[in-house]
Structure formats: C-alpha cells, structure tokens
Amino acid sequence: MDFEGKTAIVTGGARGIGRGIALELAQRGSNVIVADLDEESARSVVTEIMAGGTQSYYCETDVTQQWSTDGMAETALEKYGQLDVLVNNAGVGGAPDFNSRKVPTVEDWQATFDVNVYGIVNGTQSVENYMIERGYGKIVNIASIAGRAGRPGFASYGASKAAAINVSQAWAFKLAPHGINVNAVCPGLIWTPLWQSIAEWRKSTDDQNAGLSPRQIFQHTVAESVPLGREQTPEDVGKAVAFLASDRARSITGQALNVDGGIRMN
Amino acid sequence: MNFKGQVAVVTGGATGIGRAIALKLADKGAAVMIADINVAKAKETAEEIEEISGASSLFVTDVTNVAACEGLAQATIDSIGAADILINNAGIAGSADWQTRSYSTEEDWKQTYQVNVIGMSNITSVFRSQMTRRRSGRIVNIASIAGREGRPSLPHYSASKAAVISLTQSTALELARSNITVNAICPGLLWTPMWEQVGDRHAQAIPAYEGLTPREVFDTMIAERIPMKKEQTPEDVADAVAFFASDDAKNITGQTLNVDGGFFMR
Numbered sequence: 001m002d003f004e005g006k007t008a009i010v011t012g013g014a015r016g017i018g019r020g021i022a023l024e025l026a027q028r029g030s031n032v033i034v035a036d037l038d039e040e041s042a043r044s045v046v047t048e049i050m051a052g053g054t055q056s057y058y059c060e061t062d063v064t065q066q067w068s069t070d071g072m073a074e075t076a077l078e079k080y081g082q083l084d085v086l087v088n089n090a091g092v093g094g095a096p097d098f099n100s101r102k103v104p105t106v107e108d109w110q111a112t113f114d115v116n117v118y119g120i121v122n123g124t125q126s127v128e129n130y131m132i133e134r135g136y137g138k139i140v141n142i143a144s145i146a147g148r149a150g151r152p153g154f155a156s157y158g159a160s161k162a163a164a165i166n167v168s169q170a171w172a173f174k175l176a177p178h179g180i181n182v183n184a185v186c187p188g189l190i191w192t193p194l195w196q197s198i199a200e201w202r203k204s205t206d207d208q209n210a211g212l213s214p215r216q217i218f219q220h221t222v223a224e225s226v227p228l229g230r231e232q233t234p235e236d237v238g239k240a241v242a243f244l245a246s247d248r249a250r251s252i253t254g255q256a257l258n259v260d261g262g263i264r265m266n
Numbered sequence: 267m268n269f270k271g272q273v274a275v276v277t278g279g280a281t282g283i284g285r286a287i288a289l290k291l292a293d294k295g296a297a298v299m300i301a302d303i304n305v306a307k308a309k310e311t312a313e314e315i316e317e318i319s320g321a322s323s324l325f326v327t328d329v330t331n332v333a334a335c336e337g338l339a340q341a342t343i344d345s346i347g348a349a350d351i352l353i354n355n356a357g358i359a360g361s362a363d364w365q366t367r368s369y370s371t372e373e374d375w376k377q378t379y380q381v382n383v384i385g386m387s388n389i390t391s392v393f394r395s396q397m398t399r400r401r402s403g404r405i406v407n408i409a410s411i412a413g414r415e416g417r418p419s420l421p422h423y424s425a426s427k428a429a430v431i432s433l434t435q436s437t438a439l440e441l442a443r444s445n446i447t448v449n450a451i452c453p454g455l456l457w458t459p460m461w462e463q464v465g466d467r468h469a470q471a472i473p474a475y476e477g478l479t480p481r482e483v484f485d486t487m488i489a490e491r492i493p494m495k496k497e498q499t500p501e502d503v504a505d506a507v508a509f510f511a512s513d514d515a516k517n518i519t520g521q522t523l524n525v526d527g528g529f530f531m532r
Contacts, residue, residue, distance in 0.1 A: 169531040176493030176528050227442035232517045239514035251502035253494060254531030258521050262442050265435045265520035266532055
C-alpha cells in the first residue's frame with residue numbers, strides 16, 4: 001500500500017470531497033489528521049477511519065489563520081511523529097448565504113480568497129520548512145474546473161480557484177529542488193453540500209430552474225456538460241489525490257489534473 | 267490497482283518507454299500484446315512479460331499500414347483476448363538521418379505525422395469496436411512536452427505531438443458515451459536512444475548548445491528547465507500510464523498529464 005505508516009493532513013476533511021480524500025488515503029494505509037471546523041462531522045470521519053484500521057485525529061483548524069494551520073502541522077507531528085502528505089482541500093463558495101445572492105458581494109470575494117487561496121498558502125507555509133528539512137513531501141491542492149476558465153455567475157469562486165492553480169505552480173517551483181511535489185486536482189460535478197448551495201443559487205437566479213429541486217438542477221447540469229455522462233464522486237477525487245500524493249507520481253509536479261468526466265480538457 | 271484478467275496492447279512496446287509501460291501493466295496482472303516493428307526486441311519483451319503475468323503476445327505492426335493494424339486487432343483477440351487497455355506509444359522523431367540535420371525536411375514532416383498522428387488514429391480505429399461493444403475501455407496516448415509549446419530545433423516533432431494532444435481530446439469526446447476514457451501523457455526529459463539523437467540535433471540547431479555532446483545538452487536542459495533538477499525515467503511514465511489505465515481514473519478523460527519534473531505546468 002502506498003501510504004503504509006505515513007501521515008496525511010486533509011483540511012476540510014469532515015465532509016464532501018475532503019471526506020472522500022481522507023477515507024481513500026486511510027484505506028491505502030495512511031494515518032489521517034482531519035483538519036476542519038465542523039467537529040461533529042469530522043469526528044464521524046475519524047471514527048470511520050479508525051474502524052478501517054489506521055489512526056485518525058480531529059484537529060480544529062481555521063485555514064484562514066496561519067497560527068491555526070501551524071497548530072495543525074504541530075498536532076500531526078506530535079501525534080504521529082512525521083508528516084508526509086498535506087491535502088489543502090478546505091473551500092467555500094462564498095460568504096454565508098452566498099447562494100441567496102445574484103452576484104457576489106465584496107464579502108463573497110473576501111471569503112473565497114480567504115479560504116480557497118490563503119487557506120492553501122497558510123497550510124503550505126505551515127508544513128514547508130519541515131518538508132524541506134526532511135527532503136520529502138507531497139502537497140495536493142483542491143482547485144476546481146471553475147478555475148480553468150472564467151464564466152459569468154459566481155466569478156469570485158472561479159477566480160479563487162484559478163488562483164489556487166497558480167499558487168500550486170508557484171510552490172511547485174519553489175519546493176521542487178527539495179524533493180517535494182505540489183500538484184492540484186480540479187474536481188468537476190460532485191454532489192456535495194457545496195454543490196447543493198450552488199444548485200439553490202441557480203434555482204433562485206434562473207427562472208428556468210424554478211420548478212426543479214437542487215438535485216434535479218445538478219443532474220441536468222451533468223447530462224448537459226459531462227461527456228462521460230455521469231457525475232463525479234468524492235472517491236474519484238480521492239483516488240486522483242492518492243495517485244498524486246504517492247511515490248508513483250514522483251516526477252509529476254506543478255500539474256493540475258481535471259477529474260471531471262471530460263468537461264474541460266487541459 | 268489491479269489489471270488481472272485484463273488485456274493491454276502497447277504499440278512501440280518492444281523498447282524504451284513502451285517496454286516500461288508493458289512491464290508495469292504486466293506487473294499488475296495484465297496480459298500484454300506487444301505491437302512493434304522490431305521483431306527481435308518485441309520477442310524479448312514478450313517473453314519477459316510471459317514470465318511476469320503469464321500471458322503475452324507480439325505482432326509485427328507498422329502503425330502506418332491499416333491492414334497491419336487490422337491484423338493486430340484480430341491477433342490480439344485470437345491470442346490473449348479483446349483489448350481492455352490500449353497504449354498508443356509508437357512514435358518517431360523524423361525521417362532517416364533526421365538527427366544529422368539542423369533543419370526539418372518535407373520527409374521529416376510527412377513521416378513524423380504519418381506515424382505519430384495518423385498511425386495513432388489507425389490503431390485507435392481498429393480497437394474502438396472491441397471496446398465500444400463491451401462499453402468499456404481505457405486508451406492512453408503518449409504525447410510529449412514537445413507538444414505543449416512550439417520550440418526550436420524539431421518543429422515537425424513538436425507539431426506532431428501537439429496534434430496527439432488534440433487527437434486525444436477529440437477521441438475522448440467521441441468515445442465518452444461508450445464509457446471509454448482517452449487520456450495522454452507528456453513525458454519530459456528521458457535519457458533514451460531517441461534523446462541521444464535529439465541531443466545531436468539540438469547541438470546543431472540551437473546556438474546555445476553548440477559543441478556540446480548529447481548528454482551535455484540533456485544535462486544542461488535539466489539544470490535550466492526542470493524545477494525538480496532530475497531526469498525522468500520510463501518507469502515514471504509507466505506509473506502515470508498505469509494510473510490512467512486503472513479504475514482509479516474512471517472519471518478522468520481528455521486530459522493530458524505532464525510527467526516532466528515541472529518543465530511545463532498546466
């Protein structure tokens with residue numbers, strides 16, 4: 001197994017895609033720090049992982065604060081003595097109730113950049129010195145296909161995810177000479193709490209969607225835009241992350257891989 | 267990751283990157299058909315595979331010859347079964363003595379396009395019916411970082427590999443509804459017999475490399491252009507191919523992944 005005896009941190013690991021990543025890495029042998037603010041959901045992921053036979057620990061983490069991600073990294077080292085993988089997954093679609101607004105407000109722009117961009121920067125800055133000293137480390141950032149091209153609508157989210165790809169490249173360059181790989185995964189259409197919010201937003205902003213449930217709006221989007229004709233899952237993203245975080249991807253760095261059934265081809 | 271009971275076809279599988287891919291897939295349990303024009307080397311690799319996974323075959327295949335491609339498809343079914351996985355790896359860098367010239371001839375353009383692009387299309391065409399019939403399949407095309415951006419010295423080769431990336435995307439869209447994924451890998455700098463010739467060519471065509479030996483050109487390019495400061499290996503490429511060929515990547519299609527230590531970041 002790729003991650004036998006290794007330790008991974010997954011930010012935003014309590015729910016949705018982050019949960020899928022945490023479970024996938026655990027299944028492949030990793031101990032996992034679930035770094036999140038949602039304690040109840042995080043604890044249920046921890047329980048699930050431990051039932052599978054590896055160690056797991058909930059670490060209350062606000063990725064927008066450097067002191068908080070510093071604490072997250074320290075916790076991993078205290079608990080498991082080493083840190084091999086950081087998955088910067090925590091993300092938001094906007095400020096609270098963003099899905100009730102037609103256009104992003106300044107608060108939405110701030111929130112998406114605070115979490116989706118600075119969250120990656122903070123997480124990375126909290127582990128890079130340790131990884132450089134050790135000459136080994138894998139960082140995988142969760143961007144989005146929304147970051148691959150500008151689209152009308154929630155421009156703040158797309159822009160923050162484009163920045164996430166750019167930040168991945170910047171750190172890939174910086175950390176490459178130290179044996180550290182930094183890559184990104186761009187998930188496509190995945191039925192998560194975030195997508196539910198997006199569907200609710202589309203319901204309220206587009207009359208065509210008025211009679212549809214959020215799940216139906218999602219399914220229509222899948223049918224219209226995914227060449228493979230099916231939605232993607234948190235497990236799909238988990239598997240791509242597991243590949244990029246493994247030594248099988250030792251010569252891959254600075255790349256962003258779309259897991260999107262072919263919606264966008266890069 | 268397990269290919270037990272699966273059948274893989276690797277064009278250009280006798281030597282170099284193709285051989286490494288064939289061995290990797292065999293190592294994970296696949297029966298492998300080696301399609302190559304080098305009979306002696308194909309035989310050696312096929313025998314090696316037989317020892318690893320228990321099943322292999324070889325077929326002398328000039329990918330530019332449609333009848334030969336059809337023969338390969340039939341021979342695969344007859345010997346080891348219908349193909350689950352197709353690796354389009356066969357490629358050339360020019361017409362005879364290309365490495366001794368500092369410029370591209372019409373023959374370089376024609377033959378390179380004939381093998382790298384039309385040959386790939388020929389092979390894909392003869393295997394698509396085997397895959398569409400069963401509504402399942404994985405195709406991985408070997409492109410090159412040379413196809414990511416126009417560069418001096420080998421314009422015909424770069425253009426052909428850019429066409430491979432484009433062909434990958436078109437084929438992915440055509441075959442998506444049949445549950446067949448099509449992705450590409452761009453290998454970076456690998457010290458293979460072909461690169462030795464590329465080094466000769468670069469030393470003649472690029473003033474900055476004048477007077478250098480092929481290996482010196484290679485090492486200079488790694489130092490200047492590869493953030494990880496390391497050459498890539500056939501095994502690096504094979505690991506990425508195996509990921510795309512596996513169930514772990516079932517919702518990834520139309521993507522091109524650079525295995526290049528960060529030379530290009532996409």
